[in-house]
Amino acid sequence: MMILIIGGSGSGKSSYGEQTAVSLSAGKDFKKYYIAAMKIFDGEGQKKAERHRALRSGKGFITIEQPVDFFRVLEKMEEGNRTLLLECISNLAANEMFSGEVPKPPMETAEKIIGEIQKVQRQVTHLIVVSNNVFEDGIAYEKTVMEYIQAMGRINQKLASMADRVVEVAAGIPITVKQEDSRICRF
């Protein structure tokens, strides 16, 4: 099953993503992987990553840092049933777009990420993707920022069409946007 979770900053989307991964894997022999797309630049980032890792540790996640080339997680996981939590598209898209000398074109960035997510999705039992709602402030940023937002918009739309469930999280409350099969229990 694939689930897309979207929300604003501090909305509780990460915590909901973790809960979802845990309940999808509960009582089963599933390995849980947390794919961190954030690139660590400094001590502050390092601290944040360590804190998040400690918060997750009791829940049995194995952390893989994968700031670009998401499909490479396939080389880093063990065989068997796997639940993946990818956090998050805004980091992955920024890393893919701005890692080179010049920014990668937005649709090329989007297609690369979508293609790699599709590839990984076929190899795992559950894939949960966390994304960010960065689309509603009405600000006309400079061109590269607008292109970055366009890439994220494209990725979110495509992931939403692939997903069995799409959930928006607001104030920690999950709101179902799409539910492919109503027989699947909600959690």
Added chain:
Amino acid sequence: MKLIIGGYAQGKLDYVLEKYGMENVSVWEGTLPNSKELAEKTVVINHFHNWVRNRVAEGGCPQQEVRLFLEQYRDCIIISDEIGNGIVPQDPLEREYRECTGRILIQIAERAEEVERVLCGIGQRIK
């Protein structure tokens, strides 16, 4: 009349074209039509917020103009970006644009028989 709102780059126009059929609509980009020559097709106003922005910048009275427009085009579809979920900008024109767009969307939503919010290309009927 129908109102479609949602964030930037959420696939709102694609959603409308898919739902109502590309051949059945005539799409206006950030502008309101001023004649009824295309009356046989449903008028879609895309990037409606841009029209509000231009009218605010030009010192127009968009609220009044929209009212007159809606009386003429009772079956139109209006598509607007959600622009109000951010920090209120310092620039007076930017502030007026957001405030005015918000007020007009409320006015349109009250009259609309259907309001949908599009997120990640998926429409949710909220009225």
